[in-house]
Amino acid sequence: MDYKKPIPVKTQDNKPYWDAADDHEMMVQRCDECDQYAHPPGPSCAKCGGTNLSWQNLGSDIKGTVYTYIISYRPFLPGFQDDLPLIIAQVEIEEIPDVKILANVLDCEPEKVEIGMPVRMVWQDINDERALPQWKPIAN
Numbered sequence: 001m002d003y004k005k006p007i008p009v010k011t012q013d014n015k016p017y018w019d020a021a022d023d024h025e026m027m028v029q030r031c032d033e034c035d036q037y038a039h040p041p042g043p044s045c046a047k048c049g050g051t052n053l054s055w056q057n058l059g060s061d062i063k064g065t066v067y068t069y070i071i072s073y074r075p076f077l078p079g080f081q082d083d084l085p086l087i088i089a090q091v092e093i094e095e096i097p098d099v100k101i102l103a104n105v106l107d108c109e110p111e112k113v114e115i116g117m118p119v120r121m122v123w124q125d126i127n128d129e130r131a132l133p134q135w136k137p138i139a140n
């Protein structure tokens, strides 16, 4: 497959998140000391500084609402020229409003996107190994 967009790099901190995405699941990091969820994942808790962090698997049925968004009309990176206009949204996860996931909203007219719009996570297989979380509107 000929994928021209940048592929997120797995690091020591975020590897469980991206590994889960490759399996079409969502994992989220949580502090064992203060129970704060952390996204994007890091080496320590942003709230209490604790380093005892664990991962919680939220599975494949992830819903949320658009918290904020932008619409891109210009390809700032190669590979995006055929996707324009592209909706890029930060979405609040239904089960854990503390966690917001930034991704594209697919299959949505730019004039239809709005704050509070319900969306569902889908995973786009970009090559044999990797998949990226994206959002799609929940038809209502």
Ligand SMILES: [Zn+2]
Pocket (backbone or CB within 6 Å): 031, 032, 033, 034, 035, 036, 045, 046, 047, 048, 049, 050
């Ligand atoms: Zn903490």
